[in-house]
Amino acid sequence: SYFGGSAWTYDPKRGEYYFHQYSPKQPDLNWENPAVRAAVYKMMNWWMDRGIDGFRMDVITQISKRIDSEGRLSGEYGSQIEDAPAGDDGYSSPYFFCSDGPRLDEFLREMREAVFKGREGFLTVGEAPGISAHRNTYITNPANGELDMLFLFDQVNVDCANGTKWNPIPLKLTALKRAMADQQQAVSEAGWASLFFNNHDQPRALSRWGSEASDEMRVLSAKAIAMLLHMHRGTPYVYQGEEIGMTNAHFTRLEQYRDLEALNMFKQRVEESHIQSAESMMDALAKRGRDNSRTPMQWNASKYAGFMPFNVPSQNNAQPWISVNPNYVDINAAEQMEDSDSVYSFYKRLIELRHLQPVVSAGSWNLVDADDECVYAFIRQVEQTCENAKACEADEAGLENDVNSSSAVAGDLPCASVKKLLVMINMTDSSVAIPAQSAELLRNIASSGVSHDDVMISTYSADHALKSLKNGTLAPWEGIAVSLQ
Template sequence: MTTAQRVVLPDSVRTNGTTPNPWWSNAVVYQVYPRSFQDSNGDGIGDLKGITSRLDYLADLGVDVLWLSPVYRSPQDDNGYDISDYQDIDPLFGTLEDMDELLAEAHKRGLKIVMDLVVNHTSDEHAWFEASKDKSDPHADWYWWRPARPGTTPGEPGAEPNRWGSYFGGSAWEYCPERGKYYLHQFSKKQPDLNWENPAVRRAVYDMMNWWLDRGVDGFRMDVITLISKRIDSAGRLPGEYGSELEDLPVGEEGYSNPNPFCADGPRQDEFLAEMRREVFAGREGFLTVGEAPGITVQRNEHITNPANGELDMLFLFEHVDFDCEDNVKWKPLPLDLPQLKRIFAKQQSAVKNAGWASLFTGNHDQPRVVSRWGDDSTEGSRVRSAKALGLMLHMHRGTPYVYQGEELGMTDVHFTRLDQYRDLESLNAYRQRVEEAKVQSAESMMAGIAARGRDNARTPMQWDGSAYAGFTAPDAAVEPWISVNRNHTQINAAGEFDDPDSVYTFYKRLIAIRHENALVAAGDWQLIDADDQYVYAFTRTLGGEKLLVAVNLSGRTVDLPRDAAELVQHGVTEPDIVISTYDASHAVVSLANRELGPWEGAAVRV
């Protein structure tokens, strides 16, 4: 079901505070990681023509929006999140003409295209940064340049302006001999942070965004957009910088402090986002703005996504995908604590009850596969059941769901066993720093952590069929895919699931259709049930006189239905009451009558 076929919600249904029924209130977004989606020319890397060739698949699935990870010209240090030219396509992915063709073909099918946009930082090979190395150039103040600490030798260890660490390992400062100063990079040293305090930087960004919207793009997903406003003192100094009025933070076990408290959701964040709205989106219809939001609280999400404040349509919050690790260290994963997950989601849902909007996701290009993380991929049966259960749990919340490529097939983690199998900069840097340099984690523990949480789990090629390279590239291609195909692609692939009524794909197709068709699912109030239950995630959705009970067993054992949920079905339900079930309707009726749920069983039922 495409956008044109969606049931429009009545204007009386207020779905995000002050605005009734925006088009995206019952839409579903599908993220495409171009490098891994479809290779059309046999070079082992996915491309724009490959995406265009698969549009009918996406239209059949029923999604409304395709979010493309970056395809701009880039040195590919961080797989395209290091942009060297915002107004060109990297030759790896094709040409501007290929992008125009993708836009045109997507629009013919009622699909919108949202581009990933990275404007907290650029590549160090961007013309702006090259010019900024010259202190007399007009671009000299377009990045965060700082001198070495007094009494130190520039370029030597300990000479950095402060003790901030990069999220990709090591210092957040890199010395540039040409300029004689250090530049800030919260991520890779090839990703220098732009100085948004400079109005010329903002003007250039807005002009570029308008150029893409004029070309036909339908909006932007903005990478780490809540890091653009830094906390600076009255003299423009950053915390920890020599002479700063602001404090630095204590160093962690790797020898650096986390810049997040001073670089996330800074004092001018709202000002910058409101200015962007006015300069880029004012007077335009049908666009979508989504912000990746590290460091943002649920209360701030309500403010930023409240249309009355004129900032963004929705944000990606991260507490629900960051909590399951020891000591807040990503590489020390813990088993799922379901009551804690429920409380986190409850905070997110409650915060936007009256204003603002929620993004719903458990997977993306930065997260492991959810069926391996919180489900059970040990057997085919448990994989299918748990993939459906996790999908039902997420999609029945209030907000806009995001499906990451392959999630609709129940694709799993890749389960690599050797470091040389990985390609992701974050994982490789983390291993070097934690195991070889700081020696704060054993090689065995770190490899287990990367296997469980590494970003490459989501970046293996899309599994289209059971051929040698999973249909991602030709089986007789001279070049292998840029990263290995998951070995289980012969069992898990789109060709095998497309016409299977019991497949994960078919289940996701139904989930998406329900959101299009049912105002209760799209806009109804949300209320958690039995927050402390260890196995069942249950909640209600209410709109007018209608109520929907959603109860999902997120375990591989048969469990009792929570008491408060059981009370809602105490008079019994019939098959027509079952909106959707991970088993079949007749099984759900029997389970609910017995006040229990089977392994990974979930149902949405009218009560």
């Protein structure tokens, strides 16, 4: 099991073992059985009839297994499919037999027909272990009638050594570029991309790839990571607390953890298999454990961060199910909602751009400076989108938009749309030179001059961005999106 121990658990009532890739409380259903599939579709229709807007489907790409001619899985007694070799922990992984199986497309098309045919205004997104960027193109292509979007994992596995997240390594920016580029290029003509770095199964991206060296660096790096993600082509997902820059929990004791995976893997890797020291595993949990993203939402600076009441007499002994991150006093929603320079306000600007600027929501994507280990840069480009060019010109001439605030954003009207955009993000704590390809692109527009109106958004102010462009350097965690038209 991915959560530790065997993936087979004995059921004394039936006198049989059942299969579970994850928790024993999460048995794998037998999708080969038509009655099982019909029951699932009936349940889904019940919810759709109640008015929900769709489904996020957990590990949906593992519903079809590779089975032998008798319907047996690898690992079952008498199976004709040879089991995978055991790892250092003594267990083989079911991953290769259970991911992107031979009937996956068939099952997804059947689901679409049985549940969603004739309905409008819904979304289907599936968690997709074992799915390549190329397969994502097929599954999310509307012409194939399967799912609207998938969550791929290559981009959040780039800092894992030896194929396990329990051996975390520092981020190599070029590896992240390759993973994101594969996904972007695969959906350039068909299909669609989901954009995420954070979710309930991942540590906080800010602690993982950003900086907590100071409050200033924390805020700047939170904005830089957000800008990097949201300026890609696809649909960005914001996980609770990400929009205010919540960090990892920084737990130091095993008893602080609640996640079954964390507790089981410590037992398996440290106490049973002895393949990792307690110190090393605790460090890995602090960096990569899922509980890092599951601490209570930090609403305000009151006790328990506003997650639950603390002054109700009948609940004097009540506590959150898991500890609140101690930094809630400084990092909370109430502190940021009226602060125009906060991480929260920056997220609002990024989301606004996606609605106002077609180049952000629909433009093509091309990586530049692919080998640079400090700066992540790419071009977004879109053809002329407004049919009434004269009206656009009038709107642009009359547009008065103050972009000299910190974390600047330009372009209040869809008509003031940018056609070609260079996005550059310095992903380090140090000032760095703008890399060669980006610098060359900027030289091509330097003769006409770069103004505030050309800076679509920046993690600093528009004034700061213009100085950086003139000097050919990016400050720590500085991100700039500048028009090249």
